[in-house]
Amino acid sequence: QVQLQESGPGLVKPSETLSLTCTVSGGSINNYYWSWIRQPPGKGLEWIAYISYSGNTNYNPSLKSRLTISVDTSKNQLSLRLSSVTAADTAVYYCVRDQGRLGGFDYWGQGTLVTVSS
Amino acid sequence: QTVVTQEPSFSVSPGGTVTLTCGLSSGSVSTNYFPTWCQQTPGQAPRTLIYSTNTRSSGVPDRFSGSILGNKAALTITGAQAADESDYYCVLYMSSAIRVFGGGTKLTVL
Numbered sequence: 001q002v003q004l005q006e007s008g009p010g011l012v013k014p015s016e017t018l019s020l021t022c023t024v025s026g027g028s029i030n031n032y033y034w035s036w037i038r039q040p041p042g043k044g045l046e047w048i049a050y051i052s053y054s055g056n057t058n059y060n061p062s063l064k065s066r067l068t069i070s071v072d073t074s075k076n077q078l079s080l081r082l083s084s085v086t087a088a089d090t091a092v093y094y095c096v097r098d099q100g101r102l103g104g105f106d107y108w109g110q111g112t113l114v115t116v117s118s
Numbered sequence: 119q120t121v122v123t124q125e126p127s128f129s130v131s132p133g134g135t136v137t138l139t140c141g142l143s144s145g146s147v148s149t150n151y152f153p154t155w156c157q158q159t160p161g162q163a164p165r166t167l168i169y170s171t172n173t174r175s176s177g178v179p180d181r182f183s184g185s186i187l188g189n190k191a192a193l194t195i196t197g198a199q200a201a202d203e204s205d206y207y208c209v210l211y212m213s214s215a216i217r218v219f220g221g222g223t224k225l226t227v228l
Binding site: 035037044045046047050058059060061094099100101102103104105106108109110111 | 207218220
């Protein structure tokens with residue numbers, strides 16, 4: 001059974017960079033696409049970006065200028081970095097296996113809450 | 119900016135049938151958008167119910183079905199149960215391959 005576990009600081013100061021890691025277990029990162037999705041408290045879901053095992057990326061245009069995502073196949077890990085954060089970036093961040101148009105999101109991490117506050 | 123629209127809330131009686139919809143602020147939803155539906159119960163991570171318009175994910179009961187109705191994608195729940203009380207999100211796949219979520223529909227079963 002594929003499991004995804006997000007990790008990273010739960011509190012980030014405004015204007016700083018949010019950094020998260022997603023560790024994939026029970027399966028390989030290879031041959032799949034992986035998305036990051038977030039959900040502000042009490043609000044809806046927002047797709048952030050995807051990355052393939054080979055490093056192909058696609059970003060939400062509204063976040064693109066602040067985003068960097070990467071993959072480390074040797075560690076079976078994904079990473080997300082979001083710079084210049086504000087309170088609006090406070091959210092639960094999910095790591096998700098993304099099967100695309102023909103498969104949807106088939107495995108989700110439990111999510112990690114990141115709060116942006118001084 | 120493309121906006122994906124959903125009813126903010128809906129209610130259904132136990133055993134009843136409800137259809138939630140997913141539209142576009144400009145234009146029509148077709149199978150070319152490969153509509154996907156996700157369910158989220160309070161405090162839990164979402165899960166995918168339906169992808170590519172009408173394909174159920176593994177383990178999803180057949181009381182959930184997806185379709186295109188007119189110019190919108192639709193999720194129909196037949197024989198609603200108390201356990202179906204959740205938030206439902208649709209996702210559309212744009213030509214640029216970006217994914218766009220709708221605002222979600224809060225379904226109440228009572």
